[in-house]
Amino acid sequence: MPQEIMFWEALVRAQDEEMTNDPLVFCMGEDIGVVGGTYKATTGLYDKYGPERVMDTPISENGYTGLGIGASYLGCRPIIEIMSVNFAWLAMDQIFNTAAKAHYMSGGQLKAPVVIRSPGGTAHQLGAQHSARMEKVFMGVAGLRVVTPSNPKQVYGMLKSAVRCDDPVFIYEHELMYNMKGAVPEDEFFHPLEGSEVTRRGKDVTLFAYNISVHWCLQAAEILASQYQIDAEIVDLYTLSPLDRKGIIESVSKTHRALIIEEAEPAVGVGAEVMAIINEECFYELDAAPVRVSAVNVPIPYNHSLEKAAIPNANDVVKAVLKMFGR
């Protein structure tokens, strides 16, 4: 019987199992030890594994990320929590200049099997410097795997695979999703780090989504079905790098209509990339020009009404679909 647990509990379970399995797995991050993590993702691990394997770091993002990468050279498996992606900007040097390139520029001699987890997205009125959506930045750099789980089962299985995978893996989480509940199998399992998943089968239009936007699309699909008799398919692009070309082609070839729903600003984003893939792979399958539903291209304002206006939601998805159908 799969058990319903919260997203953060799935993270705790995955890390706990991996730490038990391999003594070289260790966790690092700000306030992850004694406090158990800002979003509780390391609850109980400090007491169980001690300060050498559950390390409270100084506020030195680039420093401890680099340290984790260095340890991974020797076969350690660090799981680095960066409290918020807004702070991951500070670690970009080590993530991009080292983790993403060490294997390549050493001609395959080195591996950097580091896992970096960090929540992004716009939460509730956290303001311009705490509302970044950075998935587009990470997915644009070769040498890094980027996954963005949309439910507890995915994050559990992906974190476990990421720990064992020899590549650096960035897990893009969402600040609003840690208390989201979902079924996770009781038996240990490993989720692929490549691919996509059809979350809802439909025949009229494909909604490509990832992470939190999967949930907006689920709501939108209900409205479209019940009020407008439009049967939407939802494809969860849980891997942003590499994007699942095959999954994209399959769904577009079936529905002939595509929308991409992203939380970030449109420029150079997931939507742009998926559209390019559609163009390259299955342009003649289309019955309508693909559409992206994205954030307004602004830093996120503090005011709640303006903040809501900046970020897409289920209604925006419904409206965009209706427009595509000329309704």
Place this chain on the structure above:
Amino acid sequence: MNAKVQASKKLSLEQKKRLLEEMLFARRFEERCYEAYVERKIGGFLHLYSGEEACAHGVIEAANPGSDYVLTSYRDHVHAIKCGVDPKAVMAELYAKVTGCCKGLGGSMHIFGVENRFMGGYALVGGPFPLAAGIAKGIQMKKGKEICICFLGDAANNQGTFHESLNMAKLWNLPVLYVCENNLYGIGTRIDRSTAVVDQYKRVSAYNIPSTQVDGQDVEIVYEAAVEAVEHVRSGKGPYFLELMTYRYRGHSMSDSNAYRPKSEERIWSDRDPIIMLRDRLVEAKEMTIEDYKKMDNQILDQIESEVIKFAEESPEPPLEMLEKYVLVENDPWVKGGRGGVN
């Protein structure tokens, strides 16, 4: 700008009385923010300054508020007010109203009052260090007499920007005063669990920057140390680092319960409350009575309710058109190649 007469090394009686009132106002302001947050009038992250009032007040009092440049972290309301930003505009900002000092776009972590030379609150730990050095560079380029004062927490000193900025500030002899508000914690991590050298002023000596550590709960001591620090920087001798030992009464932010702090430790610090200490001294010196103080407190509470909160409550929200207004500077001719551009 309103250059003050050279600050004397000791606070005058008049200054002490005014500082008592200002610090009490700051305390009541912050505690009212707490209530407003619980009532969901304020959103986002809210970091309160209660307990640390003597730091901002003692230091900025020793400088020229409104003329010298000040910047800090997300724990920024009180610094802004002490620089002269209207408390009504600060509260309205927290209420996300268009009358707020940043028109409701910034929020608690991003108070700005550039007219009063309060150059902002920043949410990324360590971000302001180099900005302060840069403002000091600007002062130097413009041959100004001002200085720049950068307030940051203890845990921020573990960012690379701390060391990078100290090095540049010393190298280029920049007029910047770094003030470390050492409240012993960075969120839930006690300083000795994150920092190899616990005394922050010692870390600075490697850069040949003069530094001192003083009691940050006693506004008179803070002021005296700050007068020296400010004089040093203003006289062209380059940067200075002032470490103030202090304590925040509340959690790191509203989502933090302080569970990691022993109650005995909290008591030691609350027994040395900056406001009560100054009040008791003035009472003992027969410069005021407890009744005077209570009256002052009631007036402040009344002012916060009938002016500050009222203003924030009654102000309108920003219009939807504002969403895209300040992304880039409006009507800059150079984006079209200047007024005589090819187009």
